[in-house]
Amino acid sequence: MTNRSIFLVGPMGAGKSTIGKLLAAELKLPFADSDKVLEDRTGADIPWIFDVEGEAGFRRRESEVLRDLCTGPTRVVATGGGIVLSPENRRQLRKNGLVIYLQASVDQLLERTSKNANRPLLQVADPRSRIIELVEERDPLYREVSDIVVDTDYCTPRQAALMVAERVAPGATGQ
Ligand SMILES: Nc1ncnc2c1ncn2[C@@H]1O[C@H](COP(=O)(O)OP(=O)(O)OP(=O)(O)O)[C@@H](O)[C@H]1O
Numbered sequence: 001m002t003n004r005s006i007f008l009v010g011p012m013g014a015g016k017s018t019i020g021k022l023l024a025a026e027l028k029l030p031f032a033d034s035d036k037v038l039e040d041r042t043g044a045d046i047p048w049i050f051d052v053e054g055e056a057g058f059r060r061r062e063s064e065v066l067r068d069l070c071t072g073p074t075r076v077v078a079t080g081g082g083i084v085l086s087p088e089n090r091r092q093l094r095k096n097g098l099v100i101y102l103q104a105s106v107d108q109l110l111e112r113t114s115k116n117a118n119r120p121l122l123q124v125a126d127p128r129s130r131i132i133e134l135v136e137e138r139d140p141l142y143r144e145v146s147d148i149v150v151d152t153d154y155c156t157p158r159q160a161a162l163m164v165a166e167r168v169a170p171g172a173t174g175q
């Protein structure tokens with residue numbers, strides 16, 4: 001069993017929040033979602049924070065949340081898709097945990113993010129082009145911080161969670 005926290009990174013729609021919850025249950029570890037912690041602390045949702053404080057305000061809050069989630073108990077943390085943009089965040093991730101990069105194709109990311117409007121960076125006329133831009137910019141950063149890369153295109157969230165669990169704690173899953 002791992003004694004380091006597990007951080008899930010990757011683009012919007014990769015499944016960090018969905019798979020993270022299942023992975024935490026599988027490994028019997030507590031779960032935290034940095035976006036959710038940030039919203040609870042602020043008392044406002046992400047679109048509101050982007051509207052009022054801009055992306056810069058959101059990023060400041062996100063870095064504070066990450067610093068806090070790097071201390072305390074070993075846990076599974078689903079991060080926000082842009083967490084890797086800050087060099088200091090990347091340093092914190094590498095130093096404090098095992099980092100898993102959840103990958104998916106542009107088609108899958110588009111489909112999975114099209115169901116709701118709670119991602120301000122995708123509220124544009126052409127979300128496909130925006131996803132392509134974001135992936136091009138961030139893929140090298142996700143790779144820079146990650147210990148393990150997992151492709152989530154051809155599996156259900158449960159299968160992906162079991163795959164990650166097997167990589168981080170071989171033999172520990174009940175599958
Ligand atoms: N492997 C998968 N197969 C099919 N659907 C998936 C898979 N993983 C996640 N989904 C679905 O995609 C949607 C987005 O997933 P989720 O919110 O977990 O992404 P995320 O990586 O946390 O995104 P964000 O960075 O915006 O928080 C959800 O509706 C989820 O059920």
Ligand SMILES: O=C(O)C1=C[C@@H](O)[C@@H](O)[C@H](O)C1
Pocket residue numbers: 011012035046079080081082083118119120121
């Ligand atoms: O990819 C991003 O920059 C974001 C992803 C989400 O998880 C949220 O953190 C927010 O919508 C920004």
Ligand SMILES: [Mg+2]
Pocket residue numbers: 016017018033035078079080
């Ligand atoms: Mg999420």
